[in-house]
Amino acid sequence: MTESYDVAVIGLGAMGSASLWQFARRGLRVVGIDRFSPPHDQGSTHGETRITRQAIGEGASYVPLALRSHEIWREVEAQTGECLLFEVGGLTISHAGQSDTPKRHGNFLTQAINAAERYGIAHEVLTPADIRQRYPQFRPETDELGLFEPGAGYLLAEKCVAANLGLARAAGADLKLSTVVRGLEPGNMGIRLDTDRGSLVAQKLIVAAGPWAPALLGEPFTSILTPTRQLMHWLNFDPEWKADWTTSPVFMWLHEDTRKGFFYGFPSRDGTTIKCADEIGTSRIDPDAMQREIRPAAQANFVASHLEGRLQGIAGVSTSVSCIYTETPDSHFLIDWHPKLENCLVVSPCSGHGFKHAAAIGEAVAQLLTDGRSNINLIPFALGRFGLQGE
Ligand SMILES: Cc1cc2nc3c(=O)[nH]c(=O)nc-3n(C[C@H](O)[C@H](O)[C@H](O)COP(=O)(O)OP(=O)(O)OC[C@H]3O[C@@H](n4cnc5c(N)ncnc54)[C@H](O)[C@@H]3O)c2cc1C
Incomplete structure (x- = not known):
């Protein structure tokens, strides 16, 4: 039968x-x-963690999903006794006057602020001086702004x-x-x-x-x-930055007006590394045949393209892992x-x-x-x- x-x-x-x-x-x-x-x-x-936020910069139609998801994750935690959702706060840094780009990061900061205002999501807009004072591990430029969302964080x-x-x-x-x-x-x-x-x-x-x-x-x-290959990196930091990196909010940084100028990261969970990633893979891959190992040049390129001059105390890549996006046009x-x-x-x-x-x-x-x-x-x-x- x-x-x-x-x-x-x-x-x-x-x-x-x-x-x-x-x-x-x-x-x-x-x-x-x-x-x-x-x-x-x-x-x-x-790869252990995923950022969660509710003031969604990708568009307002996602906000109800994010709001409801937090409620359901809390219900799952109550039913299983597992800790899954960590509301450590989230910081998005971007150039203030960033214009539209064809991909989803276009006007990201503005859309996120609009979503926060429309849905009554707690948030603060921070100047570069505010960011440097509150989170010295970040070094924004003078024409960058920050959106801080206290209810953002990460999921395991x-x-x-x-x-x-x-x-x-x-x-x-x-x-x-x-x-x-x-x-x-x-x-x-x-x-x-x-x-x-x-x-x-x-x-x-x-x-x-x-x-x-x-x-x-x-x-x-x-x-x-289109399935695409993406990389996640775990980076060592100098011990003197331990307090800052272990209490850090999750962060997203849009330092250029293209998708190549985007990276994001998490607070340290193990006290010695932080996880960071970008979104540079664009070629179609076959998930059964994808190259899983990561070349040292890709790690060095990640550090040079995104971290140098922006994150404090980073001492190099500890390990990297590949993962797959499935993208629509x-x-x-x-x-x-x-x-x-x-x-x-x-x-x-x-x-x-x-x-x-x-x-x-x-x-x-x-x-x-x-x-x-x-x-x-x-x-x-x-x-x-x-x-x-x-x-
Ligand atoms: C590096 C990286 C970072 C990310 N960061 C974030 C983030 O910070 N925040 C966020 O919100 N999202 C993030 N995402 C996106 C998010 O992780 C994905 O949208 C989500 O995990 C996709 O889940 P899925 O169920 O669609 O796919 P998957 O988790 O891949 O599940 C598909 C499942 O289908 C099974 N399967 C496939 N074909 C068959 C078959 N023929 N028969 C039986 N089983 C089959 C597979 O084994 C697999 O288990 C990130 C993604 C990546 C790759």
Whole structure:
């Protein structure tokens, strides 16, 4: 007998694990399938930490997701006893008069301030002198400004996934791990999922396959979604800067009017290193064949391009890790029905800024599939903006 489910979730990273729990807690017969055993370090959800903020510079349509996500992460913490969300504050530094750029960082600071004002999110605008006095580890230029958001901070990415999966399992979800979905076929009984361990049928399907989504879904997704290789670096700092780096807010720095002039970082969690990263990978990669090791030249280039003259006390790169973005042409999310496969919702290519929204996305897609509508508007993330229509 082929196993049959109300809902199947393919991919149990940030998006899939959050969705799985939301379906399970609603009492649906749900199965989650993953080619690995999440949390793992092969996709988009590893490297310990992810920045979260609510005054979203990428656009106001993300704010309700970020606000709701913080509430849900606190609920997950209460149910699991895990500490997942650290509201250590967040500082965004940018040139005051930064103009529009084609990518998502265009007008970032202005949009973030507007979002904070519109949604009543606590924030302060800081001068370079304010920043240097309060956070001496940062050396902004005289024409730069800071937006400080006290409720921003970071999430522990792998722990969030593990917590979601634990809650989903406890609520009755089936998990099929180390199982690769090879094909999807519509049929009279529902959508048939062919895996390397047999087939199953689901009435509705969530595809949250991250960088593997284009290969699994085919067109139009292969044209719209581009997996790119990104690097994260852990940097040693001089012991005299320990107090500053361990109590630091998370930070984002837009020092040039292009995506190349952007980097971000975290406070030290181990007392000896801070994690920093940028977003320079643009070429399409195959997640199964991506070069995982990092050349010393890439590390040196990162330090020279971003850190020198801006961060105080940095003593060099300790280690680096690669990770994968799945990007859309406009760097915004894609959450919509598959245009050719009925009852299949594509949820996940989140262009490098999705983690903070994952908890609310999981809830919204569960509402959409069970009630026909979600409390949070997902229309801004639809295929229509690329001239395509979801089912
Ligand atoms: C370096 C880096 C830094 C980032 N920083 C931030 C940040 O600070 N703040 C923020 O909000 N966001 C950040 N992001 C973005 C965020 O991490 C991602 O948007 C999010 O993790 C994507 O999760 P996902 O579930 O879509 O993908 P993934 O976590 O990759 O999950 C996809 C899952 O699908 C499984 N899968 C794929 N194909 C199949 C198949 N055929 N069969 C079975 N299973 C399959 C995979 O094994 C995988 O577990 C960052 C991303 C990166 C790479």
